[in-house]
Amino acid sequence: MHDGLDHHGMNEEASLAAALRALPASTPPRDTWPALAARVRRRRAVRKTVWFTLPAAFAACIALVMLWPLAPQRAPSPAPARVAQRPQPAFAGSPAAPDIAALQARSRQWQTWVQNLDDNGAPLNGGALAQAVALQDRIGLIDLQLSASPDRIVSASLWQQRIELLQRLGALHLQPYAVADHANHKPADTMIL
Amino acid sequence: MDTPSTFQQHVEPDLVRRLQCGDLGAFEAVYRQFEVAAWTLALRLTGRADVAQEVLQDALLKAFERARQYRGDAPFAAWLRKLVVNEALMQLRHDHLHLIEVFDETRLDEEAPVPWALVDSAALDQALNRLPDTARAVLWLYHVEGYTHVEIAREFGRSVSFSKSQLARGTKRLRELLQSKVEETPCTMG
Numbered sequence: 001m002h003d004g005l006d007h008h009g010m011n012e013e014a015s016l017a018a019a020l021r022a023l024p025a026s027t028p029p030r031d032t033w034p035a036l037a038a039r040v041r042r043r044r045a046v047r048k049t050v051w052f053t054l055p056a057a058f059a060a061c062i063a064l065v066m067l068w069p070l071a072p073q074r075a076p077s078p079a080p081a082r083v084a085q086r087p088q089p090a091f092a093g094s095p096a097a098p099d100i101a102a103l104q105a106r107s108r109q110w111q112t113w114v115q116n117l118d119d120n121g122a123p124l125n126g127g128a129l130a131q132a133v134a135l136q137d138r139i140g141l142i143d144l145q146l147s148a149s150p151d152r153i154v155s156a157s158l159w160q161q162r163i164e165l166l167q168r169l170g171a172l173h174l175q176p177y178a179v180a181d182h183a184n185h186k187p188a189d190t191m192i193l
Numbered sequence: 194m195d196t197p198s199t200f201q202q203h204v205e206p207d208l209v210r211r212l213q214c215g216d217l218g219a220f221e222a223v224y225r226q227f228e229v230a231a232w233t234l235a236l237r238l239t240g241r242a243d244v245a246q247e248v249l250q251d252a253l254l255k256a257f258e259r260a261r262q263y264r265g266d267a268p269f270a271a272w273l274r275k276l277v278v279n280e281a282l283m284q285l286r287h288d289h290l291h292l293i294e295v296f297d298e299t300r301l302d303e304e305a306p307v308p309w310a311l312v313d314s315a316a317l318d319q320a321l322n323r324l325p326d327t328a329r330a331v332l333w334l335y336h337v338e339g340y341t342h343v344e345i346a347r348e349f350g351r352s353v354s355f356s357k358s359q360l361a362r363g364t365k366r367l368r369e370l371l372q373s374k375v376e377e378t379p380c381t382m383g
Contacts, residue, residue, distance in 0.1 A: 011307075012307050012364070013336075013364075015307050015309065015310055016307065016309055016332075016336060016364060016367070017336035017337070019309040019310065019317055020309075020317070020321075020332070020333065020336045020337050021336070021337050022314065023314050023317060023318055023321075024314060025199055025229050025230070025233040026229070026232060026233055026236060027228065027229055027232060028228050028229075028231075028232035028245075028246065028249055029242075029246065032228070032232075032246065032249060032250065033221065033224055033225075033228075035250065036224065036250050036253055036254065037217065037220075037221070039250065039254060040217060040220065040254065040257060043254075043258075125247070125251065
């Protein structure tokens with residue numbers, strides 16, 4: 001069988017390789033392809049939603065910015081503004097147009113960032129994908145509310161909510177990298193063939 | 194080393210082009226061509242059907258969505274296999290893969306016939322699944338997929354000696370596991 005100690009290791013290695021290669025291959029469960037195809041369709045639907053939502057959101061932003069000077073301005077009333085200052089420090093201290101514009105700009109930045117992650121990042125798994133769709137739905141709802149031209153306070157609150165939802169959406173896309181980074185592992189798109 | 198992996202399959206360039214264009218039909222064709230190879234590899238590396246299922250889906254989905262990144266400088270099957278290996282190892286890291294850290298110094302009878310030649314495939318399969326994750330993955334990548342120690346070390350982000358030691362320890366552990374099976378089984382030859 002073996003002709004000497006020097007060759008023993010090699011023979012052992014070769015016989016193990018042969019034994020392992022002779023193990024029968026197995027087929028994946030039958031529902032694998034339907035599940036995979038469904039994931040592809042869901043991801044395409046999410047992308048489509050984003051691409052339909054984006055122009056609508058931008059159009060709403062532009063309309064708001066352009067129509068803002070034409071909107072009837074209420075007389076400033078310092079006392080209520082100060083009352084509102086504590087619960088909503090981000091925009092209530094000065095309910096003027098620039099605050100809304102700043103929120104819109106932030107929203108645009110987050111939207112671009114999320115879009116880049118969606119285009120170039122790792123695919124979301126089933127659970128994360130469902131969460132992403134839910135977040136997209138909520139963003140769509142906010143866009144609808146914003147398109148109804150609410151007053152400044154409501155509008156600012158809606159833009160703030162929109163930013164937070166985009167941040168959560170971005171965090172979902174970063175989850176696979178957090179795991180990979182935690183595991184000190186390079187993502188597949190940086191691999192060297 | 195001659196290690197005919199089930200991934201050694203030719204993929205028609207036209208199929209790759211259609212995949213790169215996002216054709217779902219082409220994706221299914223690629224899936225059908227590699228489902229057994231990818232599933233077997235994922236299952237052997239992770240040792241668990243539920244994890245292998247996730248690995249298979251994630252790797253194939255990446256292949257579909259990143260097909261345009263495939264430049265054709267290596268066989269498509271090798272590119273796909275790399276995705277499956279990356280996903281499987283990432284899952285193992287996520288699940289805190291188990292290493293053989295302590296080397297059992299017990300000496301085995303090196304002249305004894307190798308036990309994997311004496312047992313059936315079910316027993317070998319069972320013993321393989323009882324190995325720690327890293328050792329099982331290294332054994333499979335080295336012996337079946339034909340990875341070199343340098344390639345395995347790169348995949349694990351470790352040194353070449355890590356790969357060599359896991360291979361040696363995994364082989365020894367496999368031998369021990371199978372040896373007990375051989376001793377349990379009476380000789381049936383007349």
